[in-house]
Amino acid sequence: MLLAKKIATSLFAIVVSICSVQAQTQLPIQHTNQHNTLIANQKPTGNAAALGMGGMRNTGPKIQIDNSELFNYNWDSQSVNGAYAGLPIPAVKDIDVTGYVAPVRGRLTSPFGYRARFGRMHKGVDLNLRTGDSIVAAFDGRVRITSFDRGGYGYYVVIRHDNGLETVYGHCSRIIAKKDQYVRAGQLIALGGSTGRSTGPHLHFETRYMGIAINPADIIDFDNYVTHRDVFTFNKAQCEKTLSARPAKKHKATSKRKTKKSASKRRGSKKKK
Numbered sequence: 001m002l003l004a005k006k007i008a009t010s011l012f013a014i015v016v017s018i019c020s021v022q023a024q025t026q027l028p029i030q031h032t033n034q035h036n037t038l039i040a041n042q043k044p045t046g047n048a049a050a051l052g053m054g055g056m057r058n059t060g061p062k063i064q065i066d067n068s069e070l071f072n073y074n075w076d077s078q079s080v081n082g083a084y085a086g087l088p089i090p091a092v093k094d095i096d097v098t099g100y101v102a103p104v105r106g107r108l109t110s111p112f113g114y115r116a117r118f119g120r121m122h123k124g125v126d127l128n129l130r131t132g133d134s135i136v137a138a139f140d141g142r143v144r145i146t147s148f149d150r151g152g153y154g155y156y157v158v159i160r161h162d163n164g165l166e167t168v169y170g171h172c173s174r175i176i177a178k179k180d181q182y183v184r185a186g187q188l189i190a191l192g193g194s195t196g197r198s199t200g201p202h203l204h205f206e207t208r209y210m211g212i213a214i215n216p217a218d219i220i221d222f223d224n225y226v227t228h229r230d231v232f233t234f235n236k237a238q239c240e241k242t243l244s245a246r247p248a249k250k251h252k253a254t255s256k257r258k259t260k261k262s263a264s265k266r267r268g269s270k271k272k273k
């Protein structure tokens with residue numbers, strides 16, 4: 001059994017190396033310089049499986065970051081969005097999202113995006129559940145954070161997946177998975193609840209690539225509990241544009257004027273005294 005696995009791994013390594021040789025010879029001349037830079041930035045890896053399917057599909061002139069490098073990077077950071085600081089983020093990256101399992105079987109109750117009511121971005125989606133419902137891992141991966149955030153996520157879990165994504169599960173009533181535990185897609189990791197900044201039981205679910213929040217609905221069809229496609233193409237510029245989306249700054253200017261006015265009023269009243 002172990003021998004068969006070893007043989008399969010070496011065969012996969014051979015296939016991967018053949019694929020990358022082909023990819024190099026197929027590159028147009030104008031891309032050569034760029035590609036050389038990319039190769040220079042790559043670290044040698046003996047573990048072909050860690051490359052992931054995304055690595056094989058990326059034959060274009062994109063920055064290549066292999067998932068084994070991602071996997072160990074800043075592993076013990078308690079930061080959700082800053083754990084990849086220092087690594088170059090590719091402009092475009094194909095992510096293998098086959099093997100997805102819906103974390104809960106609830107409907108989407110609040111989308112990803114700017115919430116005018118709270119004046120901030122909602123960097124995930126909210127999925128309906130009842131307190132105590134099972135929350136399962138969306139993909140295979142290793143649990144990076146299990147923690148409590150009183151004013152935000154409540155009890156939450158962050159999993160770094162083999163495909164390069166990280167997912168965040170917030171407002172849990174109880175965490176089941178342990179830090180550093182390897183979990184399979186569909187495996188129980190927590191129970192649903194309403195801890196942290198939450199007004200009722202739901203799962204706050206985030207999908208991130210190298211710390212950058214991706215709208216989970218771009219990857220997942222939440223009505224049917226499946227992914228839209230087998231490969232999701234992460235686009236850094238597109239994500240950053242979405243994340244920086246804010247309404248016109250009119251509101252801010254008004255509040256500034258108000259502050260100035262009240263400040264002068266306060267000064268005035270002080271003088272009177």
Ligand SMILES: [Zn+2]
Pocket residue numbers: 110122124125126203204205
């Ligand atoms: Zn939420």
